[in-house]
Amino acid sequence: MNALSQTERQTLSRAVLEIDVNNHAGVMSHVVGLFSRRAYNVEGILCLPLADSGQSRIWLLVNEDQRLPQMIKQVEKLEDVAAIRRHNADHAVFQNLEAFFRA
């Protein structure tokens, strides 16, 4: 029918969000709460502090969905969010992590 592998299909239907936030307890709850209340699954999360800045960076792997533009606007409104950038699913950040995610 078509020549897409499952991985490729997932790649096409996913997006990566890069979110700069203030680094304190509770920020992650604010961000992921916006997704969970809409039953919008977050497929992957990475978060580490940014050196010497008081900020952290959250990377989210999410499914493409018609609600995604609204989600990005809602995340942008959070007081502790400094910036949000949208990338394609082929972004390097979630690559090469498979080794840590084998059942």
Add this chain to the structure above:
Amino acid sequence: MTETLTGAQITVRLLERQGIHTVAGIPGGAILPIYDALGQSTQIHHVLARHEQGAGFMAQGMARSTGRPAVCLASSGPGATNLLTAIADAKLDSIPLVAITGQVPKAMIGTDAFQEVDTYGLSIPITKHNFLVSSAEELLEVIPRAFAIAASGRPGPVLVDIPKDVQMQAIEIAAWPAPGEHQPAPVADGWALSEAAGMINAARRPILYLGGGVVHAEAAAEAVELAEKADLPTVMTLMALGAMPVDHPLSLGMLGMHAARYTNLALDECDLLIAIGARFDDRATGKVAAFCPQAKIIHIDIDPAELDKIKTAHVGITADIREALIRLLPAVAASERTEWRQRVAALKAEHPLQMPGCDDPLSHFGLIRTVAACLDNEAVIATDVGQHQMWVAQAYPLRRPRQWLTSGGLGTMGFGVPAAIGAALAEPQRTVVCFTGDGSILMNIQELVTAAEENVNLKIILMNNATLGLVHQQQTLFYGERLFASQFKATPDFVKVAQGFGIAAVDLDQAANPCAALMEAINRPGPCLIHASIDAEQKVYPMVPPGAANRDMIGA
């Protein structure tokens, strides 16, 4: 010169520096240090509510009537959970609120300590922002910021959770931070504004659609000026009532589920919808795909996330509404749209709002109109939630922004009485009227004693049909008349209840001259409950059935 103060004293001082004169709350173990400090304040009057939800709605009443952030206080655990409904209500209606809660000492957080609950976690989805304060120093930044966040942009509630040990921690203060103030919004895109002006000038059948944002932005005068200059028939959401006087020649009143038929029919024909500070709520739009099907849309809102959320705008502008309107006005041509005005007038003549029984003060519409006849535009009109709320929205001649206090987004029964008390506390020179129902009033009836204690100038009009009226109506219309759990088998004697709580009460059912009794009750200073029985078979009509298009209304 430095002074040594505790976190509790710092909190109270920062509230004083914000210009706060009245707060509502209930003390409890985890917030006692703040109450101890509050007791020493000569500036702040503390109103002791009888339930934290009442305190939250009193603060809402203060904020809604003045436009400035208001403060409510509660202890940890049940105190905080009882506040949540009032906070969620403020979030949905964009009301600036600062809620301060006590929390168990930091070392006990997470141990399931007595009256410990995750207030921070619980309040995340229902606040604009929230804080868990970890030191007394932090209060100096957090409290002003809480006020700035509550008042800036799209207003909303902010919660500050303060552990008891932080309240007791003493630190030296050398200098005080500036009070947190409203921060200016980004300026409107000039190109988009001129695009909008061009669309308004070119439109043949435009309608101006005002939302609560017009009231929040203090932009009602500018909105009316735009309507008059461009000759725009104007509809208002429930939240915007009063932004344009409902008897203004351009006003088509409220739109949506319980609008007059002609209002929704006019929207159906418009070729341009100019949405200002409105969010296309489902009760306003009905079935979205069929809402203003022929119209291009201009959408101006301070919250960028509202643009394109429900309806895609042809021109979307993120801005402070007042600033945007002031800049839009010179670019809009003075117009006379005789043909469109005549068409709207014809729709109005053919499908007017029906108000049967309007002359009988013991009918629902008649009672509302008689109350209105006793008052001028300076009065504040609050409601609870239900049939009475919609009837007042349809029938009361609201003419002033901030005259109208109602729970729109969350639709919280129990809102009315405490919100009205809050408005009366904030604006003691005004008469405050609260229309309520027998279902709603029981959800915060304990605040009658607060009304008595504060001797507020509050007149509660209780429209008693011994049912949950809107449930009764929906079961009758859409559930095969299977009435279940919507009729009260036992009903209290509300006149005695009010008197038992220490406020005057009048029963219009028993009055030889109901009009005279009503006028006398309204003109007598202080709190009073005015009881009137209402026919339980009366419906809020017309009505857009759930899920239907606004043009397909039923009844009247």
